[in-house]
Amino acid sequence: MKNRRRPHVATLPGLATAPRVQPPPPDARGRRPPEAPPGPARDGGTAASRRRALERLRAAIVECRRCPRLVAYREAVAATPPRRFRGQTYWARPLPGFGDPEARLLLVGLAPAAHGGNRTGRIFTGDESGAWLFRALWRAGFANQPTSVHRDDGLRLRDAFVTAALRCAPPANRPRPDELAACRPYLVEEVRLLRRVRVVVGLGRIGWHAYLDARRALGLPVPRPLPAFAHGALTTFEDGVTLIASYHPSQQNTFTGTLTRPMFQRVFRTARRLIEQAGAVTRSRRGPTADAAARPR
Numbered sequence: 520m521k522n523r524r525r526p527h528v529a530t531l532p533g534l535a536t537a538p539r540v541q542p543p544p545p546d547a548r549g550r551r552p553p554e555a556p557p558g559p560a561r562d563g564g565t566a567a568s569r570r571r572a573l574e575r576l577r578a579a580i581v582e583c584r585r586c587p588r589l590v591a592y593r594e595a596v597a598a599t600p601p602r603r604f605r606g607q608t609y610w611a612r613p614l615p616g617f618g619d620p621e622a623r624l625l626l627v628g629l630a631p632a633a634h635g636g637n638r639t640g641r642i643f644t645g646d647e648s649g650a651w652l653f654r655a656l657w658r659a660g661f662a663n664q665p666t667s668v669h670r671d672d673g674l675r676l677r678d679a680f681v682t683a684a685l686r687c688a689p690p691a692n693r694p695r696p697d698e699l700a701a702c703r704p705y706l707v708e709e710v711r712l713l714r715r716v717r718v719v720v721g722l723g724r725i726g727w728h729a730y731l732d733a734r735r736a737l738g739l740p741v742p743r744p745l746p747a748f749a750h751g752a753l754t755t756f757e758d759g760v761t762l763i764a765s766y767h768p769s770q771q772n773t774f775t776g777t778l779t780r781p782m783f784q785r786v787f788r789t790a791r792r793l794i795e796q797a798g799a800v801t802r803s804r805r806g807p808t809a810d811a812a813a814r815p816r
Contacts, residue, residue, distance in 0.1 A: 569712045570620045576708050577615040580686055585701045589687035589694075596633045596688065610640035610670075616682030616709050617642050623678050623794045624661060625716045626652075627706065627726040629767060630685035630694060637688040641670040642681050651768035651783060652681070652722075659787035678794070680716075682709055684729035692769075699729070707733045717760055717797040718790045723767030724748045730762060750782065753789075761793050 564572075584590050597609030614631045628648075631637045635646030643649035644667045653674065657665040661679040666672070685694045685702050710716070710733045721727025727748050735741050740757040754762040765778075765786045772778040 566621060569714065572712050573616075573620055573709070576705065576712070580613050580615040580705055583613045583686065583705075586687065586698045589685075589689060589698060592690050593633070593637050593687050596637060600638070601634065604634060604638060607638060609638045611637060612640075613686035614640070614642045614683070615686070615705075616680055618676035618680030619678055620680070620713070621678070621715050622676070622680035622713060623715050623717045623797070624680070624790050625710070625713055625719045625730075626679065626681045626722060627719065627730045628681070628683045628722040629725045630683050630692065631688045632692075633688040635688075639669045641667070641674075642683055643667065644670065644674075647770050647773065648768045651773060651780070655768075655780075655783050655787050658784060659791050661787070661791075680709075680713055682706060684725050694725075699725070703729070703732060703736070706730075707736045710734070711737055718793045719760060719762045720786060720790060721748075721762060721764050723765075723769070726767070727762070727764050750778070751786065751789075759797065763789060 593611050597611035600607065600609065614636050628643060631642060632646045632648065635649060636642050636644055639645035643652050649667045653662055653667040654665040656662040656676065656679060661677055663675045663677065664673065667674050684699055684706060686705060687698075689695075689698065706729055710730070719730050721730050731741055731745065734756070742754065742756070746752065746754045748764050750764060750766045752764040754764075756762070763786055765783065766772050768778060768783060
């Protein structure tokens with residue numbers, strides 16, 4: 520019997536696996552998060568149908584009130600903002616993913632910040648973590664500008680999509696396992712619909728684990744034992760997708776020097792190189808005739 524090719528994994532000891540949790544119950548209106556259909560994430564439909572599905576998913580996420588603790592917290596924060604944000608109207612709702620529906624780079628973070636995304640209405644927007652992230656994406660050619668201050672500031676991502684394990688700001692930035700479980704189907708559906716993704720950056724251990732859990736839910740290959748989380752570590756799966764581990768650009772990490780700008784920028788240079796390599800392989804398999812036929816006349 521032919522042995523299956525094992526994924527290449529850069530590993531370090533000492534990572535505990537995430538706890539297994541039961542699917543979340545319906546919310547007060549009897550609705551459940553969208554269930555990921557069986558089969559691989561590459562089964563996708565047309566680009567137009569995937570865009571429409573992402574829009575429907577966005578609408579479902581924004582309306583979600585499944586976790587009472589998170590709903591109460593995000594709304595309380597909006598009702599009593601700090602002085603520097605008084606007079607601003609907070610978004611105070613869950614945040615969908617943001618970016619290019621045809622992205623080859625997917626970024627998975629932890630959750631919106633109470634006075635960042637929960638205020639501005641866009642993931643990683645309006646706080647120092649977002650300032651670090653979008654400047655790095657801009658330098659690597661994935662964004663049209665280096666700043667992200669509000670959902671209507673003109674920011675556009677090219678070939679990149681940013682999302683999170685949790686869609687509401689959690690108290691003290693500490694989500695509970697049941698809250699992460701309630702949000703998991705949203706990430707699973709995004710992974711399923713973003714069929715062109717070749718590189719994933721897990722921003723922090725929770726975001727990194729969330730992507731692995733999404734792969735498992737979709738029946739995609741996940742290595743056993745799981746790789747260890749370490750900044751810059753690469754895991755290449757059997758389907759050709761590469762997962763890059765990165766420290767989260769939180770102030771706790773950036774102010775202490777745990778994560779520096781050169782360290783963070785290297786993550787996105789690596790992502791760009793891997794995407795270009797994957798594109799070169801795809802073009803070589805298609806051949807010059809196919810490429811010439813695909814060119815606009």
